[in-house]
Each structure stands twice: as C-alpha cells, then as structure tokens.
Amino acid sequence: MKITKVETFVLSNKLKENFFFSQWAYSERRICIVKITTDEGICGWGEGYGPADVIKSGINLVKPILIGENPLENETLWFKMYRKTLDFARRGVLVAAISAVDVALWDLKGKILKQPVSVLMGGQHRKRVVPYATGLYFSDGDNLVSKLVAEAKTYVEQGFKAIKMKVGLSISKDIILVKSVREAIGNDVNLMIDANHAYSLREATKLSRALEPFNIDWFEEPVSPEFYKHYKELRSKTTIPIAGGECEYLRYGFQTLLENNSVDILQVDICGAGGLSEAKRISTLANTKGVEIIPHVWGTGIAFHAALHFIANLEPIPGRLYAPEMYIEYDRTENDIRETLTAPSIKMKNGYIDIPQLPGLGIEVDEKVIRQFSTEILI
Numbered sequence: 001m002k003i004t005k006v007e008t009f010v011l012s013n014k015l016k017e018n019f020f021f022s023q024w025a026y027s028e029r030r031i032c033i034v035k036i037t038t039d040e041g042i043c044g045w046g047e048g049y050g051p052a053d054v055i056k057s058g059i060n061l062v063k064p065i066l067i068g069e070n071p072l073e074n075e076t077l078w079f080k081m082y083r084k085t086l087d088f089a090r091r092g093v094l095v096a097a098i099s100a101v102d103v104a105l106w107d108l109k110g111k112i113l114k115q116p117v118s119v120l121m122g123g124q125h126r127k128r129v130v131p132y133a134t135g136l137y138f139s140d141g142d143n144l145v146s147k148l149v150a151e152a153k154t155y156v157e158q159g160f161k162a163i164k165m166k167v168g169l170s171i172s173k174d175i176i177l178v179k180s181v182r183e184a185i186g187n188d189v190n191l192m193i194d195a196n197h198a199y200s201l202r203e204a205t206k207l208s209r210a211l212e213p214f215n216i217d218w219f220e221e222p223v224s225p226e227f228y229k230h231y232k233e234l235r236s237k238t239t240i241p242i243a244g245g246e247c248e249y250l251r252y253g254f255q256t257l258l259e260n261n262s263v264d265i266l267q268v269d270i271c272g273a274g275g276l277s278e279a280k281r282i283s284t285l286a287n288t289k290g291v292e293i294i295p296h297v298w299g300t301g302i303a304f305h306a307a308l309h310f311i312a313n314l315e316p317i318p319g320r321l322y323a324p325e326m327y328i329e330y331d332r333t334e335n336d337i338r339e340t341l342t343a344p345s346i347k348m349k350n351g352y353i354d355i356p357q358l359p360g361l362g363i364e365v366d367e368k369v370i371r372q373f374s375t376e377i378l379i
C-alpha cells in the first residue's frame with residue numbers, strides 16, 4: 001500500500017461576533033486540514049494548530065517525502081519530515097505542519113488496520129473523559145461582567161463540571177471577573193484561568209495571590225513561555241497550580257519545560273507540538289518527572305478526536321485503584337467549522353465524553369463542508 005495523494009485545505013469562517021483575549025482579537029476561524037489518500041482509496045485526516053496558510057505551505061514542503069511511501073510506517077515518515085525541516089524551523093509552524101500529517105497518518109493507519117488510534121497507540125486506559133468548557137473570552141461593551149456570568153451559567157446548565165476563563169485584561173479587572181464568575185457558578189464546578197502569557201512574574205504573583213480564595217484549579221500561561229524559570233518561581237509563590245506548554249514544540253522543548261520544573265500541568269497541543277507520535281514521546285518524558293498532562297485542544301473535530309485518543313492512551317499519574325478522571329479541553333466559542341466538519345458530532349453525556357471506538361480517529365469528514373468553507377474554489 002502506498003500514499004498517492006496529500007491534499008491541503010485552508011478553511012475560513014468569519015465570526016458573527018468578534019472576541020478577544022490578552023494578546024489579540026478573533027474575527028475569523030482559519031484552519032488548515034490535510035487529507036492523505038492511498039492507492040487503495042483509503043484516506044486519513046489531520047489538522048495543524050497555528051497560522052493556516054503557513055501550515056499549508058509546510059505540508060507542501062514535506063509532501064514529496066510522503067508520496068509513494070507505506071502509510072503504516074508513520075514514525076519513519078515523521079523522522080524524515082523532521083530531518084527535512086529542522087535546519088529551518090526546529091520549533092513553530094513547520095512542526096505544526098508535521099503534526100497535521102502525523103495525525104492524518106494515524107487516522108489512516110487506524111482505518112487500514114480497522115482499529116481505533118488509541119488502541120494502536122497501545123491501548124485505552126479509560127473509556128471516557130471529562131470535558132471542560134473553554135470560553136469566557138472578552139468582548140467589547142460595558143457589560144462584560146454580566147455577559148461572562150450569563151455564559152458561565154450556560155456551561156453549568158449544559159452539565160460541564162469545569163470551566164476555563166480568560167484573564168489578562170489587568171489585575172484589578174481580572175479579580176472582578178473571576179470573583180463574579182466563581183460566585184455565579186458556585187463551588188461545585190471547577191474553575192481555571194488562562195492569561196495567555198499576559199503578565200510579568202511580579203504581576204502574575206500578585207494576581208495569583210489575590211485569586212487564591214476563589215479555588216482556582218490552575219493558572220494557565222501566567223507569564224511568557226520563554227521564561228521557564230519565572231514559571232518555576234511563580235509555583236513557589238502561590239498555592240494555585242501552574243499550567244503551560246501550548247506554545248512549546250517537540251520533546252526537546254518540553255524537556256526544557258520539565259527540567260526547569262516550570263509547570264504542575266503540561267499542556268501539549270497534539271496538532272502543534274509534533275502530532276500524536278511526538279505527544280506520546282512527550283508524555284513519556286513528563287511521566288519521568290511525575291508531571292500531569294492535560295492537552296491543549298483547539299480547532300475542529302479532527303484535533304478534538306486526536307486528543308480523545310491521546311488522553312485515552314495516557315498512563316494515569318499517579319496510578320491507583322480508583323484512577324483520577326482526565327480532562328479534555330472543549331472550546332465552546334463560536335466555530336461553525338468545528339460544529340459541522342466531522343461526524344459523529346461530539347456529545348457530552350452526564351458530564352462525560354466517550355472515547356471513540358471506531359477505526360482511526362473515529363470520524364468522517366464532510367467534504368461538502370470543506371467546499372463550503374474552503375478559501376479556494378474546489379471542484
């Protein structure tokens with residue numbers, strides 16, 4: 001069996017309502033997905049996390065490595081793609097391009113061997129995971145507190161057991177927002193905060209200490225991802241667990257994060273950091289330090305399902321008779337592409353999402369939806 005086609009699609013959708021976080025505003029969703037097809041007509045789908053048009057170029061760069069090769073040899077192909085690109089980009093969007101291809105190859109492998117990806121990765125340590133709602137972004141207007149409170153209550157009504165909100169406007173505004181959301185959702189729902197590296201160590205320390213009374217499960221990306229030692233120092237100054245890693249790439253980047261004892265929770269993005277193959281290696285590294293992994297998840301059902309399989313395969317840290325439940329990040333902000341591209345749709349039942357048991361990632365991609373959102377005219 002041989003790979004005969006590697007196709008990339010950039011999908012774009014203008015948002016009805018802009019939203020923003022500490023770094024920039026979103027006015028559209030723009031996502032690069034890849035389809036890899038064999039001479040027997042079987043195909044696998046992948047997705048890259050990051051600037052879609054650059055990822056598309058990156059996939060086109062590595063495409064000649066893939067054509068004519070055996071799709072079951074996905075790790076060999078991963079290595080060839082990595083060696084081909086490392087002189088120019090040992091981190092960043094070229095790694096995201098490799099990630100997209102890697103996820104597609106795992107999907108393809110599962111479909112060829114008629115097994116779920118998580119089983120092929122070694123097995124499922126769990127059959128279901130707990131989604132946490134990612135939302136509560138900032139928007140313009142003077143009623144931000146009431147908008148966020150209403151949104152948070154919606155997540156509670158939908159059955160979410162945990163919610164993550166944005167911070168990073170300013171210390172004083174963040175305190176008001178977090179206090180309001182905590183009061184609105186009560187103490188039975190877990191609450192996490194994410195600054196997207198808006199703060200200096202001094203500011204992050206001040207904010208963490210002020211937010212300690214509100215029972216925060218983790219403070220995500222408090223400071224800039226370059227400052228590994230600032231993460232470590234912050235951990236010693238607050239009781240709130242510190243999370244990070246969504247801007248990190250490959251085992252080498254994560255090793256730096258781990259060697260510096262920077263985080264309590266490591267947030268690898270499978271579609272950015274090197275795909276499922278590399279995420280599994282990163283999980284082994286994290287395991288040697290006893291550090292928990294809760295992946296960063298963004299994008300379509302392809303990225304979400306890749307994360308479901310990865311989490312299913314993660315060894316519990318620590319192991320015990322009644323293993324702790326695992327989270328999956330579930331973005332709830334506006335995204336028509338995410339809602340329509342893949343089937344079956346993502347369903348939460350009693351606060352859980354089941355690990356897919358179908359071959360590959362366990363999804364079908366609707367090519368009508370690709371034509372609808374594609375930035376190019378497709379026949």
Ligand SMILES: [Mg+2]
Pocket residue numbers: 194196220221246296
């Ligand atoms: Mg984040």
